[in-house]
Amino acid sequence: MKITLNRLKYWYHKASEMGAQYYNAPYRAAIARAKREEDDLFMLLVFSEMMGVPNPASWYCLELQPLLLERFHQWHQRMGMERSPLDHFRCC
Template identity: 50%
Template sequence: MKRLMNRLDALLEALYHTRHRRELARIRRDRHDLLMLLVHADALGIDHPAAGLLLELRPLLADDFHDWHRRMGLSHSPLDCPRCC
């Protein structure tokens, strides 16, 4: 019985994710964009109180930065990072 319930659960989850894949991808991208904005806000000239706490995340998100600033419409990186542009 437990095996049947696990298979049913997997089937329903796959069905839900298949139907709403685009919407879930958009939500995930929007959340990632917000995180990138918060992490790099001080470099963009936006003050916010958590800027110092988020500095530790910059190296972890450095690889995604180029794609993010292009998607946000910035033709060149506002940061002086050698890996970008």
């Protein structure tokens, strides 16, 4: 009885493994490519400066600065800096 149960379990696992392969094979490439693109973007945003690559986010976010001005002021005060720590971004 035990052997039969084990056999059944083995066949179940084998079938589900084959099923998963069958489910994934046709679209493996499209999904992996989309995931790779996301990973690439993540790498760029998180580690770019560490690798000496200027972070494109800061350049593209420049135009958001005026909108951030008020929040930035409160933020640097909460952080314990009475005056703005940035030379080019003086709020007070």
